[in-house]
Amino acid sequence: MSHPPITTDTDGTRGPLSGIVVVDLSRVLAGPYCTMFLADLGATVIKIESPKGDDTRQWKPPAVDGKSTYFLSINRNKHSIALDLSKEEDLETAYALIDRADVLVENFKPGGLKKFGLDASQTAKRWPDLIHASITGFGKKGGEKLPGYDLLAQALSGFMHVTGEAEGHPQRAGFALFDVFTGLHAAVGVLAALYERGISGTGQSVEVNLLSSALSAMANQSAAYTAGGHEPMRMGNDHPSLFPYGPFKAADGNIVVCCGNDNQFRVFMDAIGATEVAEEDRYATMERRNANRDPLRTTIEQQLAAHTVSEWFDTLGAAGVCCAPILTVGGGVDYATKLGLDPVWDSGQPGDYPTVANPITLSATPALMRKPAPELDADAHAVKQWIRETNPRKDS
The missing domain is CATH 3.40.50.10540 (Crotonobetainyl-coa:carnitine coa-transferase; domain 1)
Known part of the structure; x- marks a missing residue:
């Protein structure tokens, strides 16, 4: 180890790298x-x-x-x-x-x-x-x-x-x-x-x-090429492997929704009042949802149009859906403060x-x-x- 710090820690505590x-x-x-x-x-x-x-x-x-x-x-x-x-x-x-x-x-x-x-x-x-x-x-x-x-x-x-x-x-x-x-x-x-x-x-x-x-x-984008020879392309806010996973239009703006598996998708569709859609064969698996993004997006946004982003954030959050409004940087700092971070x-x-x-x-x-x-x-x-x-x- 080296010598003591040039200045003493103001509260008398030491960090894990003290002395370095x-x-x-x-x-x-x-x-x-x-x-x-x-x-x-x-x-x-x-x-x-x-x-x-x-x-x-x-x-x-x-x-x-x-x-x-x-x-x-x-x-x-x-x-x-x-x-x-x-x-x-x-x-x-x-x-x-x-x-x-x-x-x-x-x-x-x-x-x-x-x-x-x-x-x-x-x-x-x-x-x-x-x-x-x-x-x-x-x-x-x-x-x-x-x-x-x-x-x-x-x-x-x-x-x-x-x-x-x-x-x-x-x-x-x-x-x-x-x-x-x-x-x-x-x-x-x-x-x-x-x-x-x-x-x-x-x-x-x-x-x-x-x-x-x-x-x-x-x-995952690099591995798509190195492991699979696949050249990733621009997809806007869409994820190459997951859907729904991104922003969707509500009554007054966009809300981000993340469904990483089939169960999360069913919970989401139930929460927006489209339970029957989750039972359709073309949306039964992640691979099928990825192949049918456009019609599914239309259905989702038709349902979301009934309420504001703030209302959906509360409703979907209460149902256990992974979702979030799109905040400014200041909004992000304020939200982290609200969470006690x-x-x-x-x-x-x-x-x-x-x-x-x-x-x-x-x-x-x-x-x-x-x-x-x-x-x-x-x-x-x-x-x-x-x-x-x-x-x-x-x-x-």
Whole structure:
């Protein structure tokens, strides 16, 4: 283990990763999302930024008090220090931090850190027990020169090809989906490497990339091609294997209904007053319902037209039907609050802004909001003092 955190947890509790020090050389989304999760779980994360700061500090609107909500959303619980690695003194400071760290996370272009002596092969020699996590767009072989933008991964993975209306244009997701998945995959890889280090005493490199994460995340759609040679196509809001499973028109809007098996379908049809329809041979199995989607959709929407979405949500929910209205993001946060999920974290500290809480619940060592997203270079003095007061690991 490494040294105590630079700042003490405000409530005296410890996270499962307390004592782990992470040097964060990443920027934008995938890397910072990974390191934020590690920080939420108690790791001390020192974010090294260029003197201009992480690009996302300037990604606005939206903004609050002139600060990018994008940056705020993925950089809580971290300490910021601005370093220009092309300057010898700043590079030595970075080395001193890594001397004391357990994990290094970076998302430089392949080969981009070699000139600083911080490529994975170089760090492995200088710091044998360091976990070096590298996040790229398309790997370090044939895709090393491709820029690592989430939208490119959405396009190249086939995701956009299967997203959108059947007769419409390919569609991107409403957020940087694969940046987030890649950040999560990186965090899982780091945790696995830390566990293995506890057994073997040695570190290792962890590599993840947007395209591989995208293909993995598409799960059944990817397997349709790899296992069955089937090329998935756009189907709008329909599911390729399940029906009814998607939004259906009610009197004043759309309500989502999910029937994953024959019994759920019968319960749904009974709840909307069409019990006899569930007994028809052409709808008796999932395969037959998939083959007769259009007439079944017409029947369902004729029945749903009698009431509003809100009325159906209550009626169908009471009957045990899996259903939901389509809410705004704000509506989603409010509904999660109504359910007692406590979706918002607000430390109450000066300069803090509420962010979406970490979704992981641990009974003994929970994730906590300890520190708001830092101002650029705000922790430089504390970080340098910590360097002076601590010793490098024995292998540094």
